[in-house]
Amino acid sequence: MHYWSDGLEQLEPYVPGEQPRVAGLIKLNTNENPYGPAPEAVQAMAQVAQQGLQLYPDPASQALCEAVARHHAKQGIDSAQVFAGNGSDEVLAHAFRAFFVRAGRSLLMPDISYSFYEVYARLFGIPARQVPLRADWRIGVEDYLAVDPAQCAGVVIANPNAPTGMALSLADIERLLEHFTQQVVLIDEAYVDFGAESALALVQRYPQLLVVHTLSKSRALAGLRVGLAFGQAGLIDGLRRVKDSFNSYPLGRLAQAGAQAAYEHHAYYERTIGQVVASREALAQALQQRGFEVLPSKANFLFARHPQHAGADLHAQLRERRVLVRHFRKPRLQDFLRITIGTPQQCQALLHALDAILQQG
Numbered sequence: 001m002h003y004w005s006d007g008l009e010q011l012e013p014y015v016p017g018e019q020p021r022v023a024g025l026i027k028l029n030t031n032e033n034p035y036g037p038a039p040e041a042v043q044a045m046a047q048v049a050q051q052g053l054q055l056y057p058d059p060a061s062q063a064l065c066e067a068v069a070r071h072h073a074k075q076g077i078d079s080a081q082v083f084a085g086n087g088s089d090e091v092l093a094h095a096f097r098a099f100f101v102r103a104g105r106s107l108l109m110p111d112i113s114y115s116f117y118e119v120y121a122r123l124f125g126i127p128a129r130q131v132p133l134r135a136d137w138r139i140g141v142e143d144y145l146a147v148d149p150a151q152c153a154g155v156v157i158a159n160p161n162a163p164t165g166m167a168l169s170l171a172d173i174e175r176l177l178e179h180f181t182q183q184v185v186l187i188d189e190a191y192v193d194f195g196a197e198s199a200l201a202l203v204q205r206y207p208q209l210l211v212v213h214t215l216s217k218s219r220a221l222a223g224l225r226v227g228l229a230f231g232q233a234g235l236i237d238g239l240r241r242v243k244d245s246f247n248s249y250p251l252g253r254l255a256q257a258g259a260q261a262a263y264e265h266h267a268y269y270e271r272t273i274g275q276v277v278a279s280r281e282a283l284a285q286a287l288q289q290r291g292f293e294v295l296p297s298k299a300n301f302l303f304a305r306h307p308q309h310a311g312a313d314l315h316a317q318l319r320e321r322r323v324l325v326r327h328f329r330k331p332r333l334q335d336f337l338r339i340t341i342g343t344p345q346q347c348q349a350l351l352h353a354l355d356a357i358l359q360q361g
């Protein structure tokens with residue numbers, strides 16, 4: 001297309017999971033939270049909608065950042081160490097632009113991880129160096145420690161990783177931080193609330209650590225688009241410079257109010273997160289009983305394969321039975337299904353559909 005900017009043709013955009021336009025599907029494909037947000041968050045947005053929408057929102061989302069800092073006070077987080085953006089995808093994009101564009105250096109990331117990392121690297125012209133997951137699907141921290149840090153623009157890791165769901169320990173994250181000291185180490189904790197250890201506890205000790213959170217998964221606000229970054233003041237300042245060179249108002253008044261209320265009503269989320277974790281353990285067991293290999297997940301999804309059934313076939317047959325799961329057409333991943341943890345009823349419907357499919361042989 002000759003109107004396009006140079007390089008646009010070569011971009012390979014991220015492909016999000018299907019958002020079906022037909023009703024009645026059991027949607028277990030994009031890791032949304034089946035329980036919905038805290039009622040208080042919805043009320044806060046309804047209230048804000050009644051007044052003030054003619055005015056621009058606070059460009060810094062200060063009240064939200066303060067509520068988030070209060071929630072994480074035990075980790076010593078101060079509101080000056082919190083940055084808010086339009087979904088963590090946007091926060092990640094700003095972080096890539098702010099920290100990883102460094103001449104002659106490449107960005108380290110697992111070869112199997114959240115695929116937006118590769119997309120952003122290409123968008124910003126950052127060479128990516130992909131470190132293969134180990135045969136047991138672990139992120140091999142030892143492989144990162146073998147890389148000369150002087151050649152690295154930074155490190156980006158999802159913990160728990162996607163789509164495996166497997167988590168690194170805090171001790172492993174700390175080994176990375178002791179090795180990579182002159183570049184940003186970004187830990188994307190989109191799923192951390194479902195059972196992994198958060199690196200927020202390390203923010204005060206490591207000036208190069210940036211931790212990214214989202215309200216889309218554990219806080220069930222994917223439709224609102226709110227993401228957060230945590231780091232020492234210098235990193236937050238870098239993010240702010242990029243934001244204010246792109247869009248000063250990434251979060252509208254509704255999003256700021258809803259996100260703030262979500263952080264102020266955590267008891268609801270403790271309950272629903274507990275329900276998701278209980279369903280995950282039950283579903284993992286049920287899948288294993290049906291012959292699936294299930295990777296050990298600390299997230300709100302399972303990554304599983306069946307020795308006798310191709311992932312693409314299972315995916316297609318489940319869809320025919322109105323159950324949507326995610327399948328990746330990549331060499332090491334194509335045998336697997338990524339299954340979001342739904343309500344117990346949704347998990348049951350998935351199992352019924354699978355039983356019917358597996359019985360057909």
Ligand SMILES: *Cc1c(COP(=O)(O)O)cnc(C)c1O
Pocket residue numbers: 086087088089090114158162188190213214215216222225226227
């Ligand atoms: C879902 C997800 C995100 C994106 O979250 P949004 O805040 O909805 O943009 C980022 N990273 C990982 C690993 C995710 O799974």
